Amino acid sequence: MRVTVMGAGGFVGARLVQRLREQGHEVLAWQRGAESDFLQPMGHVVYAVGLTADFRSKPLETVEAHVCLLKRLLEHGQFDSLTYLSSSRVYGADGPSDESAKLSVAPADPSDLYNLSKLMGESLCLHSGGPRMKIARLSNVVGLRADPDTFIDQLLDEGCRTGRVQLRSALASAKDYVALDDAVAMLAGLALADASGIFNVCSGEAVSNGQIVELLQRHMGFACEVAAGAPVLGSGAVDAGRIQRFLGFSPQPFAVYFPEFLADFKQAKGMT
Structure with a gap:
């Protein structure tokens, strides 16, 4: 076509x-x-x-x-x-x-x-x-991009520069990635x-800042902290029922693809 x-x-x-x-x-x-x-x-x-x-x-x-x-x-x-x-x-x-x-x-x-x-x-x-x-x-789409213009990209950019990241929203904050x-x-x-x-x-999965931080610590070695009084933000999971029924397609869970993304990120940055 x-x-x-x-x-x-x-x-x-x-x-x-x-x-x-x-x-x-x-x-x-x-x-x-x-x-x-x-x-x-x-x-x-x-x-x-x-x-x-x-x-x-x-x-x-x-x-x-x-x-x-x-x-x-x-x-x-x-x-x-x-x-x-x-x-x-x-x-x-x-x-x-x-x-x-x-x-x-x-x-x-x-x-x-x-x-x-x-x-x-x-x-x-x-x-x-x-x-x-x-x-x-x-x-929210997770993948290698040239400019750090998303939340996860900004965390990775900050972590690579300083060895640590500071979150300005609470660990309970969650989005669909x-x-x-x-x-x-x-x-x-x-x-x-x-x-x-x-x-x-979308994925239909709510991914919290806490889940992101845990994987950044484990796979990237970044120290992570949360700013005092950080609010709980984010919209949580997005309803994925219609697209999954229509296409017969189920996206990968965050816990599966995010470590693979971090490995690709490290390779792209010459960190491995």
């Missing part, structure tokens, strides 16, 4: 391009600015364009990436289906995390700009009248599937 990956230079997009090509598909890695390509047959489109860590300092660029470029694609694009990469962050810290849950945002909170823009992108897709619109709410290869496997399956609607692309 022909698949066009928008955001192919990103962390998830690049690995998705690699996997789809390994499966024998014709994959077009869309280059930012090449909007004339929208007028050509794009096949199945995966929309992985977006900002993450720097969205607070780049609000206009965030909305352009998550909404405005998407609007132009929906208006002019020639595609068979579209899979829009959203985020499980939209669920917030409390409440249910199934795909039918009602969500809340606070426009006055600068942190909610990300959620607002992703939800607008989701709504545009679902109500544009286009063919086979799929929303992939992606949870999913291995990069598992996330990409689910995205590839979803992108080519005859389906529509919202799917959580």
